Amino acid sequence: MFRALLELVITILIAMVARAVLSSVIKGFGAAASNSSQQQQQPRSGSSGQPKEEPRAGELHKDPVCGTYVSEATSFRRQIAGKTVYYCSDACRQKHAA
Template identity: 45%
Template sequence: MIDFLSSILDALVAVTLIWAILRALKNLFRGPAQTFVGAGKSRSPAHPAAGGQMVRDPVCGMFVSTELSHRLQEDGKTVYFCSEKCLESYQKSATNA
């Protein structure tokens, strides 16, 4: 009987844990996109909370938002850059190689 009770307790703890994790995940997916958009200048540029998707700038390696970055269409796909400088140097290295 005590075994039975403690296994119920274990199950409850597991359910509570899963519920808490799911809740945290939901907040993660919901929160950031809204808080950043239009928000401003003082945030660190590497902060992953910007609107859109975070993608890697192939030149300097920093992460940029697909909504805020400089873009280049190449072979049907889009490449994203943190700045015009990175875009230019990418184009140069592409034509040289």
């Protein structure tokens, strides 16, 4: 009788510990996930960093030189083989022409 009671208590204790460990692990994963997603949302403005942002149809065009998405309203554009190519700046337009 005493032994059965002891086993029951041990089982409950193990369940409680497992639950606590599990919840702390889940919390840790959640914190890590939110941290990494925050880092991903801030792309470095370096030379090789490509923006994560996807272009919306009919609004943005990719600069073939630096990979920046630029608005259709930009004045930095050029017709190449019947297609309009958009650039973020005059520097990129001249680089692409070279």
